Amino acid sequence: MMAQTPDPRFKRLLLVDDEPGIRKMMSLDLSSDGYTVFTAEDGNKGLELFDREKPSLVLTDLKMPGIDGIEVLRRIKEKSPETEVIVITGHGDMDLAIQSLQLDASDFITKPINPEALNVALGRAQKSLALKTELRSYTRELEQRVADATAKVVASERLAAVGQTVSSLVHSIKNMLSGLKGGAYLIKEGRIQESEKMMDHGMEMLQRNLRRVQNLIYDLL
Secondary structure (H helix, E strand, O other), rough: OOOOOHHHHHHHHEOOOHHHHHHHHHHHHHHHHEEEEEEOOOHHHHHHHHHHHHOOOEEEEEEOOOOOOHHHHHHHHHHHOOEEEEHHHHHOOOHHHHHHHHHHOOOOEEEOOOHHHHHHHHHHHHHHHHHHHHHHHHHHHHHHHHHHHHHHHOOOHHHHHHHHHHHHHHHHHHHHHHHHHHHHHHHHHHHHHHHHHHHHHHHHHHHHHEEEEEEEHHHOO
């Protein structure tokens, strides 16, 4: 497939497809590209494997007997919204592909599968996973620092002033988190719409609000 090396944090991938030939071919290609691949021949077994193995990436065919790919996508997103799901569809099933994007699929590829298209879709999914991981890390760090700083201030004698300060901090933090979420949303929508301008705008929002987070942390310290 000649795919890019997967991020070591996101190497676990579940492939759900009822066609043995596709499962075998894609499993071999993805494994050779560095992924740990789990395969399932239908939606039920795919969901069982997902619960057991907790992969970061899922590739699922849309049209399968029993539980179809749309239902697999819906259930996975209910259990793990952070998981990136790429759907596989036929050329005549664009309505299903659009429906899957509305259910928060990260991307879709059509059969017969083009290795380059799959590589691009996996690359986008990994970037999205990395962004989500970084956002969670920044948020946890910010929350912890704010909690530590607030605990020290509350322990001081100036409780009245503390109340006003904490209120201001909470308001600022909410604004920053809204900016971070907005930036992440623009990047995601830009990826779906293939809009570099939208993704660049989203990245600018992220960087601007991360600088605000950093400045706030320094002020608290």
